[in-house]
Amino acid sequence: MNRLRAIGKWFDDRLALGRLYDQSLGHRIPFSSSSWWYVFGSATLLCLIIQLVTGVCLALVYVPSPDQAYASLEYLDYEQPLGWYLRGLHFWGSNFMVALVTIHLVQIFLFGAYKYPRELTWMVGSALFLATIGMAFTGQTMRFDQDAYWGVEIIVSILGRLPLVGEAATHLLQGGPIVGAETLSRFFTLHVFVIPATLIGLLVIHIRLVLVLGISEYPEPGKVVDPDTYADEYEQVVERTGIRLMPEGGGKDLVFSALVLMAIVLCAALIGPKIPNGPADPSLIHTVPRPDFYFLSLFAAFALMPPDLESFVIVYVMPLAVVLLFAVPFISRGGERHPSRRPGAVILVILVLTGLFTLAWEGVVSPWSPEMDAWSGVPVQPRFVEDRSPLEHMGATVLQAKQCRNCHALDGAGGKRGPDLAGVATRLTEDQLIRQVLQGGGNMPAYGNHLSPHEVSALVAFLTTLHAEGQAPARDSASWARSARESPGSR
Amino acid sequence: MEPHEHPPLPPAVPPVTRRDFLFKLGLGLNVIAAGFVGIPIVGYIASALFKPKAQQAWIALGEIAQFPPGETRLASYRNPFTTPWDGATADIPCWVRRKPDGDFQVFAINCAHLGCPVRWFPQSGLFMCPCHGGVYYEDGSRASGPPPRGLFEYAFRVRRDRLEVRGGQTPNLSEPV
Numbered sequence: 001m002n003r004l005r006a007i008g009k010w011f012d013d014r015l016a017l018g019r020l021y022d023q024s025l026g027h028r029i030p031f032s033s034s035s036w037w038y039v040f041g042s043a044t045l046l047c048l049i050i051q052l053v054t055g056v057c058l059a060l061v062y063v064p065s066p067d068q069a070y071a072s073l074e075y076l077d078y079e080q081p082l083g084w085y086l087r088g089l090h091f092w093g094s095n096f097m098v099a100l101v102t103i104h105l106v107q108i109f110l111f112g113a114y115k116y117p118r119e120l121t122w123m124v125g126s127a128l129f130l131a132t133i134g135m136a137f138t139g140q141t142m143r144f145d146q147d148a149y150w151g152v153e154i155i156v157s158i159l160g161r162l163p164l165v166g167e168a169a170t171h172l173l174q175g176g177p178i179v180g181a182e183t184l185s186r187f188f189t190l191h192v193f194v195i196p197a198t199l200i201g202l203l204v205i206h207i208r209l210v211l212v213l214g215i216s217e218y219p220e221p222g223k224v225v226d227p228d229t230y231a232d233e234y235e236q237v238v239e240r241t242g243i244r245l246m247p248e249g250g251g252k253d254l255v256f257s258a259l260v261l262m263a264i265v266l267c268a269a270l271i272g273p274k275i276p277n278g279p280a281d282p283s284l285i286h287t288v289p290r291p292d293f294y295f296l297s298l299f300a301a302f303a304l305m306p307p308d309l310e311s312f313v314i315v316y317v318m319p320l321a322v323v324l325l326f327a328v329p330f331i332s333r334g335g336e337r338h339p340s341r342r343p344g345a346v347i348l349v350i351l352v353l354t355g356l357f358t359l360a361w362e363g364v365v366s367p368w369s370p371e372m373d374a375w376s377g378v379p380v381q382p383r384f385v386e387d388r389s390p391l392e393h394m395g396a397t398v399l400q401a402k403q404c405r406n407c408h409a410l411d412g413a414g415g416k417r418g419p420d421l422a423g424v425a426t427r428l429t430e431d432q433l434i435r436q437v438l439q440g441g442g443n444m445p446a447y448g449n450h451l452s453p454h455e456v457s458a459l460v461a462f463l464t465t466l467h468a469e470g471q472a473p474a475r476d477s478a479s480w481a482r483s484a485r486e487s488p489g490s491r
Numbered sequence: 492m493e494p495h496e497h498p499p500l501p502p503a504v505p506p507v508t509r510r511d512f513l514f515k516l517g518l519g520l521n522v523i524a525a526g527f528v529g530i531p532i533v534g535y536i537a538s539a540l541f542k543p544k545a546q547q548a549w550i551a552l553g554e555i556a557q558f559p560p561g562e563t564r565l566a567s568y569r570n571p572f573t574t575p576w577d578g579a580t581a582d583i584p585c586w587v588r589r590k591p592d593g594d595f596q597v598f599a600i601n602c603a604h605l606g607c608p609v610r611w612f613p614q615s616g617l618f619m620c621p622c623h624g625g626v627y628y629e630d631g632s633r634a635s636g637p638p639p640r641g642l643f644e645y646a647f648r649v650r651r652d653r654l655e656v657r658g659g660q661t662p663n664l665s666e667p668v
Contacts, residue, residue: 067578149580150607153661154622157606160663167665168540175539177660178570181577182539281579283567285600285608288621302605303623307637311664368624368636372610403615407624417624445626445634450616 025250027211028242030234032218034249037111039256040104044132046257047097048203050264051135054090055192062142064188066181069144070279077275088268094139096264098294101132106349109328112337113216116227119329121209124202126325131199133294138191140292144184145276150289152179152187154299161311179282214238215245219337227334288372296363297356303368304359367416370406374414378405381413384422388465395462398455402447410466418444425467429474433460542572549648549655552587552597558654563588563611563629566597571659583658585645586611586618588629595654598631599643599662606663609642618642643668 012018061080063072076083105125108114114122137155141148156179159169175182217237243249274292278284291299302310324331332345339346371378380396388396399405399421407417419427428436437456440446451459467473550568558564566587573581586598586609598618600608607622617634618627625636632641643662648655662668 065576065578066580067576150622153601153606156661157601157604157663160665162665166663170661170663170665171540171542172537174661176542176572177666178572178583179661180570180572180580181574184580279579281582282600282608283565283579283582283584285565285584285610287608289607299622303637307604307639310637310639369621370619370624370626372619372621375612375614401614403612403617403619406612406619440634443635445615445617445628447615449628450614 024211025246026244027214028238029215029245029249030217030237031241031243031249032237033215034243034252035218036252036256037107037218038215039253040100040107042250042253043257043260044097044100044104045203046260047093047100047264048199050089050093050261051097052196054086054093055196057086058090059192064142064184066144066184066280069142069184070276073143073276077273084272085268087273088271089264090139091273092264092267092271094136095267095293096260097132098136100260101129105129106353110339110342110345110349111216111219112225112332112335112339112342112345113219114329115225115332115337116230116329116334117213118209118216119333121206121213122329123326124206124209126328128199128202128206129325130322131195131202134195135191135199136292136294138187138195140295141184141187142191143274143276144280146278146280146284146287147289147291148276149179149280149282150287151291151295152183154289154291158314161314163315216337219339221336221338221340223338224336225334286372288369290363290366293360297359300359300363300366303366304362365416369415370403370417371415372406374405375400375403378413380410384410384466388462391458392462392465394455395458395460398451398459399462402451402455402459407444421463421466423467423471425464425473426471427474428463429476430460430464431476432474433463548657548659549650550658552585552647552654552656555589555595555649555652555654558587558589558595560589560593561591563613565611566654568656568658584608585656585658586642587654588631595647595649596631597645597647597654597656599645599668601643601662602638603633603640603642603662603664604636604638606661639664640667 058076061072061076061083063069073087076087078084108122108125137151141152152174156170156174159173160166162169171177173183173186174180175186214234217234278287290296301313305313336342380400385393385396399408404421405414407415409416409420409422411420411422424433434456436442436444437451437459438446438448447456464473548571550571552566552568557566564587565584567582567584570577570581570583584600586600588596588598590596598609602609602620602622602625604620604623604625607620609618609620609625609627611618616629618629618631620626620636620638623637625638626634627638627642628634630641631644633639645656645658645668647657657668660666660668
């Protein structure tokens with residue numbers, strides 16, 4: 001035993017590990033900081049480690065070239081022993097990392113932990129958050145499938161809206177004027193070299209700041225951050241109640257990290273990786289590109305915001321949002337930290353998260369997208385054609401053949417872009433229906449050039465039958481008044 | 492003896508003009524050397540900006556007999572910037588509309604909104620986009636949805652009964668072909 005201790009001392013004399021421990025894992029934190037609310041940062045770090053290890057392993061097999069990427073993914077999924085499992089770990093690790101870094105950011109914001117003297121910690125953390133999102137986007141591009149290819153086209157189109165630098169930005173990202181081999185190589189380089197190196201560098205600064213400034217103490221209502229006195233107060237708190245991060249303070253971090261790791265392992269083993277949905281071949285245009293979940297809200301925002309606003313949002317609002325994120329500690333520098341004394345912060349978080357999740361859900365449903373196969377794949381339900389005249393039957397055929405169903409549902413079946421036509425006869429009169437079909441309007445194309453007069457008559461004849469039983473079809477108030485005047489006895 | 496303790500420095504350091512000179516010389520040499528390394532690196536990365544437009548040559552889409560009047564058909568051309576490892580991504584699709592009078596229109600596949608591939612529906616004479624629901628008429632003009640303009644059109648010409656386009660670039664709002 002003494003010999004073992006002597007060997008340990010020999011190494012410690014040279015590596016000074018004891019001192020390193022005192023300054024890092026053994027540094028003293030306020031007792032109140034050892035909380036279940038403070039576990040998200042370390043769990044994000046754990047995800048990063050998983051991503052680094054599995055990423056290096058995947059790079060042993062993956063080929064970042066458009067003609068081989070898909071084949072190498074198939075090889076990983078079906079032939080390379082445990083390749084599917086490592087892809088699963090990397091995929092789920094990325095999902096958990098995005099989720100945890102977001103939760104970490106929200107928790108720090110709600111607890112006011114970004115306030116003096118931790119402004120720089122917040123800013124570096126925000127950069128880490130953006131780097132993580134960058135990893136997620138470039139990572140989904142590595143799965144060089146249809147979604148990835150068109151995802152790149154979407155990003156290029158967004159960059160193309162920038163004034164002055166639009167062309168240069170798109171060419172730099174694409175590695176030329178068109179999406180091709182160099183584009184994938186550039187995304188690969190960003191994903192495995194540039195962003196990870198940046199991320200690790202930022203992380204070193206982030207952790208250095210946490211060690212130098214200490215972990216913020218658990219917020220208490222009424223306790224105010226005053227830049228003049230804060231440092232002394234914090235020192236006193238640590239002196240009075242301080243415990244070492246490891247082993248006393250970090251038990252909760254360890255337990256939570258282990259749970260996260262187990263969840264990633266379970267998801268990877270039971271659900272597996274995201275299977276690429278076909279090789280990136282732009283000539284296979286029968287595709288419905290959708291991003292991974294973290295970009296669904298952005299995807300939905302671009303469908304739902306007024307079109308005239310889009311370029312403004314890309315050029316001004318999105319950069320401004322990033323600037324505001326970094327500026328948080330300067331907008332709210334001192335004062336109360338506890339969320340119960342900062343209702344504005346709580347409301348902001350609720351609004352932003354509700355907005356993001358609502359948009360993401362809209363992105364899943366995509367009601368604005370025409371359902372491309374509805375016209376050929378979703379039949380007209382029998383009750384809409386029972387007991388109808390031959391003309392009305394022909395109208396139902398026109399409705400189907402002219403792709404109306406791609407945007408218009410009949411009682412929920414079909415596209416959601418336009419209004420459901422099941423009760424259209426109660427909303428529009430015959431004349432209004434004819435006008436709407438021929439001239440379009442209200443976001444509907446005009447069909448005047450592509451419907452013959454008899455097709456229009458048939459279609460409108462069918463549409464006027466689309467009202468619930470016992471519900472009167474819409475009438476022109478003028479013609480109603482006229483008929484009432486002509487036969488006063490009926491009314 | 493503790494290994495991390497250094498022997499004390501000699502108390503009086505003489506004025507070091509030569510050291511000073513060497514330090515500044517070293518710094519300067521490194522800046523020059525860094526330029527020799529750094530400037531080519533920037534040029535290497537930014538070379539993507541200067542791919543010669545000359546390569547954006549006329550590319551054959553096919554015999555004009557393949558495109559009957561009154562129909563709109565999918566065609567594709569080989570990206571002129573292709574590399575041997577491009578695979579299928581070098582085949583760039585586009586929509587060729589031949590008007591009833593025999594004249595052509597060649598539309599980029601990319602929606603003018605955010606670049607997704609639009610699909611042609613001959614029955615209703617509409618192009619529809621699967622991403623955010625942009626819709627265009629048969630002549631490429633915007634019909635509805637978020638696109639800020641009509642479909643991007645390639646320049647084309649007919650040489651010896653072959654339809655040729657000027658391709659080789661992803662169209663977007665800052666570079667509408």
